[in-house]
């Protein structure tokens with residue numbers, strides 16, 4: 001009998017040793033709010049409920065000084081860093097689109113013609129009105145999508161590896177590039193289709209659509225917004241930006257208007273489903289499908305931890321048309337707070353929030369409008385995107401006698417036409433150096449620099465950010481950085497942009513809540529690439545293979 005008891009004790013001890021840290025964690029929920037600059041949460045804090053954003057304040061660790069360390073603060077770049085814990089120089093997603101020398105054209109980050117969407121006839125590319133603020137949409141040639149351009153493993157890949165495929169991994173978003181990196185190479189990604197209002201996926205993820213997805217798409221939830229309006233939901237004096245509804249430099253998305261109420265119009269309107277995305281509506285739909293996945297796929301129901309990533313796209317879209325200092329932004333962020341409260345309450349009910357590691361961040365921040373900054377006396381403006389290529393080619397022709405020395409400028413990179421330069425027996429590195437110096441002298445340009453290594457661009461923090469963004473074969477030859485609050489973008493198509501290395505674009509929220517994590521606010525500089533390794537350490541699994549971030553002690557200790 002004695003022997004039996006000691007054997008039992010030994011087994012219990014051994015199980016204790018191999019059980020990962022925080023063994024109670026049954027589900028990891030990673031929330032990303034596309035385009036949510038961190039300081040906006042402080043601006044609107046008084047208007048939040050107790051259990052949305054403030055859940056982290058009450059229960060978790062809030063990092064107030066979290067900044068991306070790469071230069072091109074775009075959506076796929078940030079989401080891939082959140083997924084892998086690596087910089088774009090390592091994970092390879094250096095921009096929403098890049099020039100592919102072999103293809104001789106600009107390609108879109110998650111496009112893969114080998115894996116078409118499961119529904120034929122859904123949006124292939126620029127049919128949704130979104131290309132007005134996202135030129136990368138114009139590069140799309142097929143409706144195929146996969147994570148194959150993501151060069152390294154993700155937190156979710158590691159989770160599935162550790163639990164030998166038994167962890168369920170789902171990532172959903174209002175846009176393809178908000179879902180695909182987080183699902184990694186082995187999970188399932190689903191995203192909102194702004195042409196049809198359906199959530200879609202590709203043959204990379206499924207041979208046949210799961211029944212719950214067909215059912216959800218058949219419920220007609222988006223269409224319930226037809227002929228309704230996006231209005232203020234609280235009393236007008238509850239909004240700190242009430243007077244920032246009607247500003248001349250906001251952009252009207254083809255009849256959606258610049259002031260409240262914004263009418264969604266009939267469901268037959270060609271931009272009806274896009275309008276849902278430029279409002280809190282698509283975020284509510286995304287959350288609704290997230291709840292469906294938790295229930296239908298029984299996430300968090302056994303001892304093997306599952307992973308759910310939800311990336312909300314509404315705040316980013318609202319920012320592009322109205323700006324981060326617009327009444328629309330305030331309403332969108334406050335409505336998202338209610339959506340989060342509802343989602344967290346649902347997860348609490350289904351899984352128990354004590355069994356969940358909850359993480360929230362953003363893929364990038366957002367600049368205020370150059371025109372608004374100019375009104376405050378700040379020197380700011382817009383440089384026409386296409387003028388950069390024209391200036392570079394004109395300079396190279398005059399200086400070196402090379403016709404079309406640069407193939408393209410796709411923000412932020414200029415790509416050298418190497419055969420044309422070599423044919424004229426011009427030294428490519430000299431051409432790059434002199435053209436960089438010339439572009440640096442143009443209005444609104446802070447720095448144009450050879451993008452290849454830290455050495456060639458100096459030792460400033462912007463230079464390090466450029467180096468962190470450099471992936472050979474994808475990044476171009478010259479990186480063009482605008483001055484603060486200047487945009488490299490066509491005029492009047494969008495009100496606001498992100499994508500610079502400046503603080504307003506790199507500053508994002510970073511918050512964790514879960515069993516054993518004590519409520520705390522931390523002001524030390526941290527990086528979003530710390531998130532994936534920290535989640536892995538919290539669960540006691542291997543860090544993602546290429547992770548460069550640190551494990552954050554406030555979450556682990």
Ligand SMILES: [Zn+2]
Nearest residue numbers: 034035075363
């Ligand atoms: Zn984004």
